[in-house]
Amino acid sequence: xxxxxxxxxxxxxxxxxxxxxxxxxxxxxxxxxxxxxxxxxxxxxxxxxxxxxxxxxxxxxxxxxxxxxxxxxxxxxxxxxxxxxxxxxxxxxxxxxxxxxxxxxxxxxxxxxxxxxxxxxxxxxxxxxxxxxxxxxxxxxxxxxxxxxxxxxxxxxxxxxxxxxxxxxxxxxxxxxxxxxxxxxxxxxxxxxxxxxxxxxxxxxxxxxxxxxxxxxxxxxxxxxxxxxxxxxxxxxxxxxxxxxxxxxxxxxxxxxxxxxxxxxxxxxxxxxxxxxxxxxxxxxxxxxxxxxxxxxxxxxxxxxxxxxxxxxxxxxxxxxxxxxxxxxxxxxxxxxxxxxxxxxxxxxxxxxxxxxxxxxxxxxxxxxxxxxxxxxxxxxxxxxxxxxxxxxxxxxxxxxxxxxxxxxxxxxxxxxxxxxxxxxxxxxxxxxxxxxxxxxxxxxxxxxxxxxxxxxxxxxxxxxxxxxxxxxxxxxxxxxxxxxxxxxxxxxxxxxxxxxxxxxxxx
Numbered sequence: 001x002x003x004x005x006x007x008x009x010x011x012x013x014x015x016x017x018x019x020x021x022x023x024x025x026x027x028x029x030x031x032x033x034x035x036x037x038x039x040x041x042x043x044x045x046x047x048x049x050x051x052x053x054x055x056x057x058x059x060x061x062x063x064x065x066x067x068x069x070x071x072x073x074x075x076x077x078x079x080x081x082x083x084x085x086x087x088x089x090x091x092x093x094x095x096x097x098x099x100x101x102x103x104x105x106x107x108x109x110x111x112x113x114x115x116x117x118x119x120x121x122x123x124x125x126x127x128x129x130x131x132x133x134x135x136x137x138x139x140x141x142x143x144x145x146x147x148x149x150x151x152x153x154x155x156x157x158x159x160x161x162x163x164x165x166x167x168x169x170x171x172x173x174x175x176x177x178x179x180x181x182x183x184x185x186x187x188x189x190x191x192x193x194x195x196x197x198x199x200x201x202x203x204x205x206x207x208x209x210x211x212x213x214x215x216x217x218x219x220x221x222x223x224x225x226x227x228x229x230x231x232x233x234x235x236x237x238x239x240x241x242x243x244x245x246x247x248x249x250x251x252x253x254x255x256x257x258x259x260x261x262x263x264x265x266x267x268x269x270x271x272x273x274x275x276x277x278x279x280x281x282x283x284x285x286x287x288x289x290x291x292x293x294x295x296x297x298x299x300x301x302x303x304x305x306x307x308x309x310x311x312x313x314x315x316x317x318x319x320x321x322x323x324x325x326x327x328x329x330x331x332x333x334x335x336x337x338x339x340x341x342x343x344x345x346x347x348x349x350x351x352x353x354x355x356x357x358x359x360x361x362x363x364x365x366x367x368x369x370x371x372x373x374x375x376x377x378x379x380x381x382x383x384x385x386x387x388x389x390x391x392x393x394x395x396x397x398x399x400x401x402x403x404x405x406x407x408x409x410x411x412x413x414x415x416x417x418x419x420x421x422x423x424x425x426x427x428x429x430x431x432x433x434x435x436x437x438x439x440x441x442x443x444x445x446x447x448x449x450x451x452x453x454x455x456x457x458x459x460x461x462x463x464x465x466x467x468x469x470x471x472x473x474x475x476x477x478x479x480x481x482x483x484x485x486x487x488x489x490x491x492x493x494x495x496x497x498x499x500x501x502x503x504x505x506x507x508x
Contacts, residue, residue, distance in 0.1 A: 106137065271305065479498070
């Protein structure tokens with residue numbers, strides 16, 4: 001007898017409907033074959049399904065069983081096919097006769113028939129909904145994640161036996177009601193508050209501008225001046241994610257298998273701080289079979305912090321240039337190309353030389369001039385040209401360190417940042433642009449007009465600082481953010497002057 005059951009596969013961040021066809025022949029040798037480009041994990045489903053069916057109290061037919069996963073041109077990977085294969089076997093052997101039209105089954109089976117956690121449930125259920133599927137049976141541990149998708153009944157399942165009883169009508173499993181929002185949970189206390197930062201008023205202001213516009217930021221200075229502390233305070237002043245942004249990030253973490261760190265929905269903007277020994281594949285994504293998201297995508301809509309930035313390999317640094325420009329990561333494989341979103345704030349920190357004290361007024365540098373030059377040139381001109389704000393973080397004076405005064409808190413700064421972002425969301429409503437840092441040429445012409453005084457100031461800055469065309473546009477974006485923080489409708493000379501002071505002094 002032939003049975004057909006629907007399930008889903010994940011390709012990149014997108015789902016793909018897969019039909020599981022199970023045929024049980026009345027003649028032939030006892031065999032259990034799976035075809036349709038299955039990987040090793042799918043091939044091993046034969047033993048998991050066999051044991052789960054028997055240990056759940058059902059008969060595994062001693063016949064020639066053929067399972068086809070269609071369409072055959074898509075590589076099938078992972079253990080998500082266990083449950084649909086088991087249901088197909090039970091239907092084909094006439095142990096259950098329930099209709100499986102407009103229904104998808106997702107889940108990995110333990111040998112005792114219980115369903116285990118599954119990666120990528122959110123994009124798979126979203127795809128099923130878009131294709132007209134009305135019901136999705138998912139592992140109970142993943143039901144809250146799947147219920148984030150509206151317009152489809154998500155039914156949590158704990159065991160294979162429980163699901164079969166439901167399909168037979170012996171018991172009734174109720175769908176889980178979703179409706180989770182980013183406001184459901186209160187924000188936890190930030191690990192680093194700007195109130196903890198002593199002095200560094202110029203750097204604090206730069207952090208506020210960067211957070212308000214989503215701009216990339218590079219902090220430079222000798223060791224121990226607070227560069228890492230400043231970077232780790234950025235999440236505390238970033239605006240709260242919208243529900244659409246939270247769902248975007250949740251899909252990435254679901255596919256990457258990291259959602260358990262955040263619950264069913266990622267509510268806070270990511271902050272990723274990989275070690276400087278990370279490989280290119282770890283940064284952009286990769287892996288056996290279809291690629292998985294890397295650190296650039298895990299930082300989507302959040303912050304990617306690279307401490308000791310010149311210590312990263314040249315390949316790792318240069319591979320970031322395209323994602324910084326386009327906001328996506330494209331990974332080519334023999335079977336096709338996978339695209340992951342990577343719209344993040346890059347925050348880098350670096351010392352001025354290998355010993356860290358070049359230019360320090362209180363401690364002499366022990367490096368040769370050639371070593372200093374080589375160290376600083378590890379960050380290429382094209383990469384530095386994609387960083388909007390370049391900030392020097394000098395040594396803090398003793399009087400400021402010992403002072404009892406408390407600096408402005410992150411909560412107070414966040415109010416101004418969110419007000420600036422609200423202006424940007426209203427300005428870019430209906431477009432794909434979410435912040436000033438994402439503006440293209442068209443948006444710059446519409447929203448970054450200058451008066452004659454501003455034109456003269458910017459012209460002088462381009463000529464004296466040797467700014468490139470990209471740097472020219474970068475100044476306009478940052479000045480638009482400064483104006484938004486001030487509540488101004490137009491960019492004034494004062495806003496432009498502040499944006500210019502955040503630029504590199506010369507191009508290499």
